[in-house]
Amino acid sequence: MSQGIVRTAIFPVAGLGTRFLPATKATPKELLPVLDTPLIQYAIDEARAAGVERMIFVSHPSKSAIERHVLDDVDLRATLRKRGKARLDRALKSAAIDEDVHDVIFVMQPEPLGLGHAVLCARDHVLPGPVAVILPDDLILGPKGCLSEMIAAYPTCDSGHLVATMDVPRDEVSSYGVLSVLSRNGAVIKADGMVEKPTADAAPSTFAVVGRYVLDSTIFDALAGQAPGVGGEIQLTDAIAAGVLDIGLSGLTFSAIRFDCGSKQGMLAAELHLAQQDPAFDAVLDKFAKSWSDAIAGQTIPLAHRNGRATASAIAFPSG
């Protein structure tokens, strides 16, 4: 087991985002907004709050819009200032990565060879020590950033690899990497293995890994020698599992709320969660909630069923 300071965050952002087509035909999924903020922005803010020095985006040649989003656009801001929009100018400046403060590196993953392969693409650019990996479509919101929480826990967990984990229903484990749990001490789970997308029957536990990792730097050697796994892809999970004995593996049950923004349901839930905390949305949420409570009282269904796809049986109304 080795430890050290986490100075680098890797953002795998090369995926095609097929689950959100046609929205992602021309717009990278990482730029889909939750309210007015793209997913990638939340991930950048989380990495900055955690104190990383270098951010490496493993992207795809067709997704240059990500670069335009994350870097400062001085011309656009000058135009905004000329038009008297100083507040927007300041907001854009603070959202963009300041290259005087953080290193920003883009590397390309031209072929979709898996999450493990994406992380390996960053190898030549990482700073010494352990690295963080952030999957932007796992949106994790709370008073304390998930990566900050992991970095705070890392020295105490006695493992070179630390992953974020949450208990999920057994019928959902096949969507995740799943920990084989040895023991639990408060928020930290000690694991002796990890399996990518197991069936419900074969899953070693219901502790699923979500998209935040702090990984010992030996992960790159492990990835370089890693054979393709589930889906014929180089899996990060397999390379982490390969190091369990020498490097050690722990999971942190983080305190914030995680939204699977790789799915439409997760996106909607994230939007509603954020909207609930902003009085600007009170009127629209109240109106929507009222139409539901009226519907429940009258047992009518207020939704317009687009294309006839939604059916009454898909909507559960409480009885009585």
Ligand code: G1P
């Ligand atoms: C990836 C990882 C998986 C992890 C998941 C978290 O899967 O391979 O181990 O549990 O992210 O979101 P993906 O969702 O890219 O299929």
